[in-house]
Amino acid sequence: MHRLLARASRWHQWRPFPAPLSPPSPPHLRYPRRFRSHAALEALLPHSGATAAASGGGGELSVRHLALYNYPSFSGAFAALFAHLYHSRLDLPFLALPFSSFSVDISRFIPRVIAFDHRKSTLARASQLGKCPDNLELRINTSKSSACADEFSSLLSEEDENRLSTVLRYIEDADLQQWKLPNAKEFNIGIRDERAKLNCITNPYVFKQLLGWDASKFIVKGDSYVSSRQDAANKLLKKPFTIQLGRGLYGECLAIRADGYSDLSDEIGTELSRRSATAGLRPIGAVVFMQRGIFKMCLRSTDKATNTSEIAKAxxxxxxSSSSSFPLTMDEYNHWTSTNS
Incomplete structure (x- = not known):
C-alpha cells in the first residue's frame, strides 16, 4: 500500500498532505486571483488542516488529500483523474480542484505541498525562489509529462489502459513540444474544445469523460477541421501574384489578398510558400489583408533555412522563422507590387 501511495504521489499535479497534529489555521489569502473561482477557495480552506471525525465516543483524526490540478491543462486533468482513481480504490478522503497558477504562498496554509511540473519555464522560475519552505517540495521533470498511465495500470482495465496510454502519449508530445507522433496536429486540433470541460467544479462528470477518451476519434475530428479549412483556403489560391519583399531587398515571393479571411492566413501562406519555391522564388508565402483598419501582411515559410521574421522586424x-506578420502602409505595399501593374 505504501508503495502504491508513493507511486501515486509522483503523478498528480499537486498533492498536499495535512499534518497529523496541530494544523495551522488558514491565514488571509494574499493572491485569491490565482484560483479560478470562489467555489475553489471555499472548498480548499476546509482541507487546509486535519479534521477530527466523530467516531463513537472519541475523536478520530481524518487525513484528507487534496489534488490541485493545473486548469485548463490536459496532463493536469489526467493527473487528477489518476489521483481520484487511486483514492477511490483505497476509499481515502480526497478532493480535486482546478488551479490556475501555482504560488509558493499556498504552503503557508497547507501543511505539506508536493508540486509536479514539466515546463521549462517553471524550472527557470524555481531557480529564482531561493530556499523553499520546509513543507514545500518541487518535482520538475522537463523530459516527462505530469501524467502517465503506466504508473497506474493497476487502476485501469486493459482496454482503458491501452486507449488512454495512446491519448497520454499525444498529450505528452504536445506538452514537451516534440511533435513526433503521426497526426499530432490533427489530434491537438480535435482535442482543444475539450479544455472547457476540464473544470471538475462546473463539470462533475469530467473524470468519467476522461476515461472514455479515444485518440483516434480526436484525430478524425481534427483531420476533418483541417481539411475544411484547406478547402476554403484553396478557393482563395486561384490568383496569386508576385511581390517584391522590401522593394526587392528580400527577394520575391507569391502573395494573395485575403480580405475577410485573415483566419486562413496560415493555410494560405503555407501553400503559397510551397508554390513560390516551385516557381523559383523565395520559399515564402505572403497573405495580405485589412484587419480592424490596419493593412497587414503575414508571411509563412516551409523552408527551415528561411527566416521570415527578419522581414517582419524590419x-x-x-x-x-516560419511565421511572422507586420503592418504595412498602402503606399509601401504599392511599391512592393509595382512590377505587377
Missing amino acids: YGGGGN
Missing part, C-alpha cells in the same frame, strides 16, 4: 512586426 517593418515593426515580429514572429519566428
Whole structure:
C-alpha cells in the first residue's frame, strides 16, 4: 500500500498532505486571483488542516488529500483523474480542484505541498525562489509529462489502459513540444474544445469523460477541421501574384489578398510558400489583408533555412522563422507590387 501511495504521489499535479497534529489555521489569502473561482477557495480552506471525525465516543483524526490540478491543462486533468482513481480504490478522503497558477504562498496554509511540473519555464522560475519552505517540495521533470498511465495500470482495465496510454502519449508530445507522433496536429486540433470541460467544479462528470477518451476519434475530428479549412483556403489560391519583399531587398515571393479571411492566413501562406519555391522564388508565402483598419501582411515559410521574421522586424512586426506578420502602409505595399501593374 505504501508503495502504491508513493507511486501515486509522483503523478498528480499537486498533492498536499495535512499534518497529523496541530494544523495551522488558514491565514488571509494574499493572491485569491490565482484560483479560478470562489467555489475553489471555499472548498480548499476546509482541507487546509486535519479534521477530527466523530467516531463513537472519541475523536478520530481524518487525513484528507487534496489534488490541485493545473486548469485548463490536459496532463493536469489526467493527473487528477489518476489521483481520484487511486483514492477511490483505497476509499481515502480526497478532493480535486482546478488551479490556475501555482504560488509558493499556498504552503503557508497547507501543511505539506508536493508540486509536479514539466515546463521549462517553471524550472527557470524555481531557480529564482531561493530556499523553499520546509513543507514545500518541487518535482520538475522537463523530459516527462505530469501524467502517465503506466504508473497506474493497476487502476485501469486493459482496454482503458491501452486507449488512454495512446491519448497520454499525444498529450505528452504536445506538452514537451516534440511533435513526433503521426497526426499530432490533427489530434491537438480535435482535442482543444475539450479544455472547457476540464473544470471538475462546473463539470462533475469530467473524470468519467476522461476515461472514455479515444485518440483516434480526436484525430478524425481534427483531420476533418483541417481539411475544411484547406478547402476554403484553396478557393482563395486561384490568383496569386508576385511581390517584391522590401522593394526587392528580400527577394520575391507569391502573395494573395485575403480580405475577410485573415483566419486562413496560415493555410494560405503555407501553400503559397510551397508554390513560390516551385516557381523559383523565395520559399515564402505572403497573405495580405485589412484587419480592424490596419493593412497587414503575414508571411509563412516551409523552408527551415528561411527566416521570415527578419522581414517582419524590419517593418515593426515580429514572429519566428516560419511565421511572422507586420503592418504595412498602402503606399509601401504599392511599391512592393509595382512590377505587377
